[in-house]
Amino acid sequence: MTISLFAFKLVITAALAITVISPIALVIFWIKDWKDRKLW
Amino acid sequence: MNSVNSAVLDANTGWLILALFSALWIALGWFWGRKARQLDDYMLAGRNVGLALGTATAMATWVTSNTTLVAPQFALQLGIWGMLGYSLGSVGLMLFAPMVKRIRQLVPHGYTSGDFIRMRYGTWTWRVFLVISMCYALGWLISLGMAGGILIHALTGIQYELGMTVILVICVSYTLLGGLRAVIGTDFIQTLLILLGIIILAVLTITEIGFDTMHQNVLAERPELLNLLMPAAIMFLFNNLLFGIGEIFHSNVWWSRAFAFRENVGFRAYLIAGIVWAPIPIVAGFIALAVPSLGLNVPAADMVGPMVAAKLLGFTGAVIVFIVVFSSLASSLDSLLAATSDLILQDIYRGHINPDASDERLRIMAKRIILLLGVLTWMICLPRVATLGSLLQYLGAFVASTIWPIIAGLYWQRTNANGALLAMVLGTVTGIWAYFAVGFYVAALVSAAVSMLIVVISTWIRPSHFDWTRLASATGADRS
Numbered sequence: 001m002t003i004s005l006f007a008f009k010l011v012i013t014a015a016l017a018i019t020v021i022s023p024i025a026l027v028i029f030w031i032k033d034w035k036d037r038k039l040w
Numbered sequence: 041m042n043s044v045n046s047a048v049l050d051a052n053t054g055w056l057i058l059a060l061f062s063a064l065w066i067a068l069g070w071f072w073g074r075k076a077r078q079l080d081d082y083m084l085a086g087r088n089v090g091l092a093l094g095t096a097t098a099m100a101t102w103v104t105s106n107t108t109l110v111a112p113q114f115a116l117q118l119g120i121w122g123m124l125g126y127s128l129g130s131v132g133l134m135l136f137a138p139m140v141k142r143i144r145q146l147v148p149h150g151y152t153s154g155d156f157i158r159m160r161y162g163t164w165t166w167r168v169f170l171v172i173s174m175c176y177a178l179g180w181l182i183s184l185g186m187a188g189g190i191l192i193h194a195l196t197g198i199q200y201e202l203g204m205t206v207i208l209v210i211c212v213s214y215t216l217l218g219g220l221r222a223v224i225g226t227d228f229i230q231t232l233l234i235l236l237g238i239i240i241l242a243v244l245t246i247t248e249i250g251f252d253t254m255h256q257n258v259l260a261e262r263p264e265l266l267n268l269l270m271p272a273a274i275m276f277l278f279n280n281l282l283f284g285i286g287e288i289f290h291s292n293v294w295w296s297r298a299f300a301f302r303e304n305v306g307f308r309a310y311l312i313a314g315i316v317w318a319p320i321p322i323v324a325g326f327i328a329l330a331v332p333s334l335g336l337n338v339p340a341a342d343m344v345g346p347m348v349a350a351k352l353l354g355f356t357g358a359v360i361v362f363i364v365v366f367s368s369l370a371s372s373l374d375s376l377l378a379a380t381s382d383l384i385l386q387d388i389y390r391g392h393i394n395p396d397a398s399d400e401r402l403r404i405m406a407k408r409i410i411l412l413l414g415v416l417t418w419m420i421c422l423p424r425v426a427t428l429g430s431l432l433q434y435l436g437a438f439v440a441s442t443i444w445p446i447i448a449g450l451y452w453q454r455t456n457a458n459g460a461l462l463a464m465v466l467g468t469v470t471g472i473w474a475y476f477a478v479g480f481y482v483a484a485l486v487s488a489a490v491s492m493l494i495v496v497i498s499t500w501i502r503p504s505h506f507d508w509t510r511l512a513s514a515t516g517a518d519r520s
Contacts, residue, residue: 002266010311015319022316023235029092
């Protein structure tokens with residue numbers, strides 16, 4: 001059973017989308033922690 | 041992979057990148073370490089780490105050079121399940137999230153995973169657990185040290201001994217200067233570098249080659265890589281899942297972070313780290329499927345990632361791969377150095393040698409232990425004994441045996457000390473037997489299954505009535 005082109009595209013695109021969002025989310029968390037003086 | 045011919049960068053560029061990042065990490069280590077006056081500041085970053093740094097450190101520590109280089113290798117060898125199986129390593133992080141909350145509630149003043157095992161199960165189970173933990177920590181340290189030398193050599197042609205020495209000296213230096221604060225702070229920057237690097241490579245692979253061409257060419261030349269029923273890949277998937285869970289549940293790398301994170305941060309930090317870690321092996325790995333489209337001849341499967349990057353992006357691609365690999369190595373090596381030195385300090389030095397040591401004495405000893413650990417790792421890595429590199433594979437049997445004693449110890453009042461001890465010993469022994477009798481892909485599976493049976497049966501036959509409040513006094517100072 002071979003993975004279809006559609007499923008292949010879907011898996012890679014979803015993975016890439018989460019990976020693109022994660023550094024943005026980390027920077028937003030950092031700014032929020034820094035503002036609240038809760039970095040460490 | 042050992043040949044200089046496979047280098048995608050010249051040695052001078054390699055040295056320049058190493059020098060720039062060494063200066064940055066060491067300066068930051070010194071900067072963040074200046075204010076660490078108390079033992080808690082040095083060992084646990086003041087127990088006040090917030091969500092941003094907490095999530096990034098959990099993520100960066102779990103992204104090793106393996107994630108960035110072996111994920112493409114698995115994609116090339118095991119196809120679609122190779123990278124999906126690798127991404128299941130994130131399950132351990134996600135499952136650990138609720139446990140972190142429980143750990144902080146039960147052991148609010150703890151320092152190490154050993155503190156919990158000692159208070160929950162007593163001295164002998166604690167000692168067996170320490171043997172397993174130390175075997176794993178040293179195995180991982182040696183494997184990372186060797187991987188550092190081998191990868192720097194493979195990517196730049198810089199001699200193995202020099203590359204391995206440089207990466208160890210850098211990580212030991214900034215961990216020594218700044219303790220866990222330096223480790224966590226640098227992890228944040230390293231996470232961003234790793235993520236940006238793999239995003240650039242993945243986007244370029246898609247725009248340069250395209251999904252359709254890639255899928256079509258793999259289907260024509262290597263159809264097995266797109267097969268969803270490849271048996272070896274499915275077995276790898278389950279073993280990797282259990283190995284990952286065992287690694288995270290028992291290792292002080294993760295427990296020390298549970299103690300270091302601000303209250304109410306641990307659960308969210310580990311859960312988010314797991315969710316954002318899961319796609320990394322897929323994004324880093326799928327570029328290997330571009331090999332048929334690019335017509336590349338890959339002499340060593342573990343060099344497929346750098347080769348595709350260099351082919352697509354030339355010099356810039358090679359530099360990106362080098363920075364990603366270097367950041368991945370450093371983010372894991374520093375965490376392991378800090379967490380292992382904590383374990384030696386608290387559970388061996390304070391627990392067995394000098395229970396009355398003052399905080400000042402412990403701080404001095406913490407630095408000496410980090411230094412000694414670095415020197416020991418360097419000495420073992422120097423001869424580059426090939427079999428040591430694969431040491432980590434045996435450890436699946438060791439770590440998987442701790443999964444059930446830890447889960448039951450945290451949530452099941454009736455689990456007894458002897459059952460936990462027996463579960464770790466017999467789980468490890470049968471796991472090692474399975475490794476040699478069947479194969480590497482069942483070692484963790486057998487170990488976890490045997491350990492689970494023993495924990496369940498011993499709890500049923502001889503239930504104990506553990507008083508959870510006893511764990512609240514675990515501070516390290518309670519040993520004397």
